[in-house]
Amino acid sequence: MKVKAFDKRKCKTSVWLLLVFFLAQNLYSQEKDRGYLTGSLDVNANVFIKDSSINAFGLPQYERQFFGGESWLNLQYNIGTLTAGIRYDMFINSNLRNPNDSYSGQGIGRWYMKKSFDKLDIQAGYIYDQIGSGIIYRSYETRPLFIDNSLLGASVNYKFSDRFNIKGFAGKQKDAFDIYQGTIKGLNSELYNSFGEENPLTLLTGIGFIHKTISDDAMERVVNSLKSYLPVDRFGPVYNSYAYSLYNTLSYKAVTWYLEGALKSRDIFYNPDAPKLEPNGASTFGKYEFKRGSVLYSSLSFSLGNLSMTLEGKRTENFNFRIDPNLRLLRGYISYIPPMNRQNTYRLPARYAPFTQELSEQAFQIDAKYRWSKKFQTNLNVSAINTLKNVKLYREIYFENTFKPNTNWNFTFGVQNVQYNQNIYEQKPDAGIVKTIVPFTDILYKISNKKSIRWEAQYMSTQQDFGSWLYSLIEVGLAPSWIFETSIMYNVDPKRTLVGAIKPEKILYPTLGVTYSKDVNRLQIKYVKQVEGIVCSGGICRLEPAFSGVRFTLSSQL
Amino acid sequence: MKGNKKIQFIYGLFSLVFFLGCTETPVPIPEFELPNTDRVVLIEYLTGVKCPNCPKATAVLKNIESTFPGKTAVVAIHGRLQTEPLKESKFDFRAPIATQLENFHSPFLGKPSALLNRNKFIDEPFKPVDLVDLWPSYIQEILQQEYLIDILLSTQYNPTTRIVTLQASLLPKNTISKQMKISVFVTEGEIIDAQETIGSIIAEYKHENILRAMLTNVAGDDIQEPLIKASPLLKSYSYTIPETFKPENMEIVIAIADATTGNIDQAAKVKIIQ
Numbered sequence: 001m002k003v004k005a006f007d008k009r010k011c012k013t014s015v016w017l018l019l020v021f022f023l024a025q026n027l028y029s030q031e032k033d034r035g036y037l038t039g040s041l042d043v044n045a046n047v048f049i050k051d052s053s054i055n056a057f058g059l060p061q062y063e064r065q066f067f068g069g070e071s072w073l074n075l076q077y078n079i080g081t082l083t084a085g086i087r088y089d090m091f092i093n094s095n096l097r098n099p100n101d102s103y104s105g106q107g108i109g110r111w112y113m114k115k116s117f118d119k120l121d122i123q124a125g126y127i128y129d130q131i132g133s134g135i136i137y138r139s140y141e142t143r144p145l146f147i148d149n150s151l152l153g154a155s156v157n158y159k160f161s162d163r164f165n166i167k168g169f170a171g172k173q174k175d176a177f178d179i180y181q182g183t184i185k186g187l188n189s190e191l192y193n194s195f196g197e198e199n200p201l202t203l204l205t206g207i208g209f210i211h212k213t214i215s216d217d218a219m220e221r222v223v224n225s226l227k228s229y230l231p232v233d234r235f236g237p238v239y240n241s242y243a244y245s246l247y248n249t250l251s252y253k254a255v256t257w258y259l260e261g262a263l264k265s266r267d268i269f270y271n272p273d274a275p276k277l278e279p280n281g282a283s284t285f286g287k288y289e290f291k292r293g294s295v296l297y298s299s300l301s302f303s304l305g306n307l308s309m310t311l312e313g314k315r316t317e318n319f320n321f322r323i324d325p326n327l328r329l330l331r332g333y334i335s336y337i338p339p340m341n342r343q344n345t346y347r348l349p350a351r352y353a354p355f356t357q358e359l360s361e362q363a364f365q366i367d368a369k370y371r372w373s374k375k376f377q378t379n380l381n382v383s384a385i386n387t388l389k390n391v392k393l394y395r396e397i398y399f400e401n402t403f404k405p406n407t408n409w410n411f412t413f414g415v416q417n418v419q420y421n422q423n424i425y426e427q428k429p430d431a432g433i434v435k436t437i438v439p440f441t442d443i444l445y446k447i448s449n450k451k452s453i454r455w456e457a458q459y460m461s462t463q464q465d466f467g468s469w470l471y472s473l474i475e476v477g478l479a480p481s482w483i484f485e486t487s488i489m490y491n492v493d494p495k496r497t498l499v500g501a502i503k504p505e506k507i508l509y510p511t512l513g514v515t516y517s518k519d520v521n522r523l524q525i526k527y528v529k530q531v532e533g534i535v536c537s538g539g540i541c542r543l544e545p546a547f548s549g550v551r552f553t554l555s556s557q558l
Numbered sequence: 559m560k561g562n563k564k565i566q567f568i569y570g571l572f573s574l575v576f577f578l579g580c581t582e583t584p585v586p587i588p589e590f591e592l593p594n595t596d597r598v599v600l601i602e603y604l605t606g607v608k609c610p611n612c613p614k615a616t617a618v619l620k621n622i623e624s625t626f627p628g629k630t631a632v633v634a635i636h637g638r639l640q641t642e643p644l645k646e647s648k649f650d651f652r653a654p655i656a657t658q659l660e661n662f663h664s665p666f667l668g669k670p671s672a673l674l675n676r677n678k679f680i681d682e683p684f685k686p687v688d689l690v691d692l693w694p695s696y697i698q699e700i701l702q703q704e705y706l707i708d709i710l711l712s713t714q715y716n717p718t719t720r721i722v723t724l725q726a727s728l729l730p731k732n733t734i735s736k737q738m739k740i741s742v743f744v745t746e747g748e749i750i751d752a753q754e755t756i757g758s759i760i761a762e763y764k765h766e767n768i769l770r771a772m773l774t775n776v777a778g779d780d781i782q783e784p785l786i787k788a789s790p791l792l793k794s795y796s797y798t799i800p801e802t803f804k805p806e807n808m809e810i811v812i813a814i815a816d817a818t819t820g821n822i823d824q825a826a827k828v829k830i831i832q
Contacts, residue, residue, distance in 0.1 A: 098665055098668075101664050224694065224695030224699065226587045236584025237584060279625065280620060284617045286690070288691060427610050
């Protein structure tokens with residue numbers, strides 16, 4: 001059950017009284033320390049211009065709202081060892097929460113207080129934190145994907161010494177301007193070991209524990225659903241589940257090795273691929289399951305002369321760990337499983353990106369950089385992702401060279417080869433494996449100290465999905481304030497017939513923009529036509545529809 | 559070594575905590591019992607021929623209809639999303655009224671989704687519920703709640719003019735002072751045509767409960783007459799069935815809603831040819 005409005009008001013009043021009390025006490029006791037206020041403002045505003053030729057229509061924003069946006073005003077006050085902050089969030093006809101719809105809402109998105117007392121740090125409010133690499137617990141914010149799963153609760157960290165601490169926290173997870181009613185409790189301890197100044201070996205060992213209790217409402221829904229299951233698919237659910245993690249970072253000279261193993265006790269989750277027998281005899285896919293889960297993740301980095309390498313491996317099984325088993329998509333995640341592919345930034349190489357499969361995945365990645373000289377460097381990245389049943393999900397070979405002959409010129413060029421299981425990642429039935437080859441280049445020329453010009457060109461060759469693409473961008477920089485850019489993305493060999501068309505059509509997606517920076521303020525306005533595609537952040541992705549319109553962004557440090 | 563003892567103690571504590579959860583008794587799953595009620599739940603099913611997960615949802619709907627016999631009325635809305643005909647399609651199930659109704663029910667996370675008596679369930683982001691395994695649970699929840707009005711329906715169909723006349727008798731269980739709305743949907747089923755599913759196209763898929771028309775506003779019409787306990791209120795509607803529709807496969811669904819909350823109080827359905 002959600003917290004009732006009355007209770008929330010009472011709770012907020014108490015919180016503000018507490019905040020005022022803490023601030024007053026600090027102001028009194030530290031009159032000489034006047035404290036300081038910092039903050040930031042981020043604003044996105046979109047004007048939606050309907051364009052049925054690229055499928056940018058049908059959404060409320062295109063049909064009747066025409067304008068949408070979101071903003072975040074963040075203020076933080078520090079005085080002595082006390083920090084207090086508040087964030088005001090506003091969404092108007094926003095397409096962030098659901099890219100296929102419109103969402104409006106506003107209110108206090110976050111408040112918090114932190115105070116240190118000698119070896120003890122305490123924190124209350126909406127808390128961002130993680131254990132290890134986040135596999136059993138990570139509360140964080142990723143605005144482009146509308147992820148903000150901070151913990152509304154309290155956290156205590158006690159430092160026994162410089163090398164050993166223990167931290168405990170408890171609370172409820174945020175859900176936009178509400179909270180989920182399940183509870184999360186956690187413990188985390190880290191121990192740092194150094195073997196003397198002469199021995200460069202260090203160890204940072206951590207142990208973590210998460211206890212989750214689902215709400216009565218969540219359990220009732222699971223039980224009611226299980227009632228309609230045949231005995232073969234039924235199980236006896238429990239309220240509580242536990243996740244444990246043991247991790248270690250070993251550093252020796254230029255070698256760093258991270259290893260983390262995480263286990264989850266039997267927990268209720270929804271598996272969309274699990275076969276289920278319906279009472280009418282039909283066999284369908286998708287049902288609640290009650291199973292243990294595990295993740296094993298390791299990363300090894302080292303450098304040998306001009307060569308530096310990172311090797312990563314990961315195995316994931318049944319690790320869908322959410323505050324409520326009835327939640328789906330990006331909602332209610334407690335865990336965060338690191339991605340196992342390169343985070344590409346160029347437009348076409350970034351077009352097909354895999355998102356972490358928490359129920360069944362095995363993956364490895366190699367990233368190697370070799371510096372041939374001060375002017376020339378090569379980067380090779382290889383990643384492979386399969387399900388535990390060895391179904392191919394993703395392959396990438398990325399090869400990039402950077403050549404900087406002098407201070408005026410910078411050349412980047414390379415090629416990428418991707419195989420992407422669109423059937424599984426996007427649930428598109430006739431898609432299969434998308435295979436692409438993308439040669440790309442990026443050339444920067446500094447005309448003078450204040451003037452520069454940059455050109456990007458990429459070509460994606462593929463017979464699947466939308467077919468082949470050409471992308472080109474020209475960016476002119478007039479330091480310190482102005483950047484002008486124009487780009488085109490052109491479907492040179494189209495394979496997909498869009499709505500309303502009778503055959504695949506060659507479509508141009510242009511962008512025209514200008515960015516102005518002054519002191520701590522950055523403003524950008526862009527006319528954008530953008531094809532449907534995957535938007536990812538740290539391995540968490542979603543499919544977003546085409547966009548047509550004008551985008552305005554403002555970023556300001558206060 | 560004092561520090562090491564402290565560390566050992568803390569890690570021992572961790573180990574103890576790790577094994578705390580071993581003793582919880584599982585929640586028993588009671589056998590299913592059909593709620594003793596005359597309430598009928600309106601299921602507005604947001605679907606489309608290009609919705610790959612919809613065949614699974616349709617199977618769950620069939621299961622719901624057999625689990626709760628006579629207690630559900632389904633309207634399948636082929637609105638704006640994932641509804642463009644496939645290249646294998648013989649028919650286009652889209653209709654302006656379906657698009658309007660889908661817009662009226664926005665926002666929703668994706669398809670398949672269903673509105674169950676247009677209730678907003680706790681912890682659901684929107685009124686349409688997109689996790690199909692939750693539908694039976696929510697229907698069970700609704701059937702355990704009280705409702706205000708009983709509905710009796712009858713139809714008369716003239717095959718010459720293809721006009722169907724619906725007689726609806728609304729019988730309030732108590733005098734109702736709040737504003738109520740009435741919605742009337744015309745649906746057609748048993749249409750064999752292509753449907754996308756995960757990994758393939760089903761060429762001969764049976765489409766049911768497709769929304770063809772509404773005989774009221776999208777949001778429903780206000781009931782102007784007083785709703786007095788045990789006094790039946792008669793409402794009549796007529797509809798001319800287009801030549802392309804098969805009346806033997808058609809139904810009329812009626813729903814009464816609370817005008818303030820939008821929640822459906824009671825629904826009913828009747829075949830056009832009984």
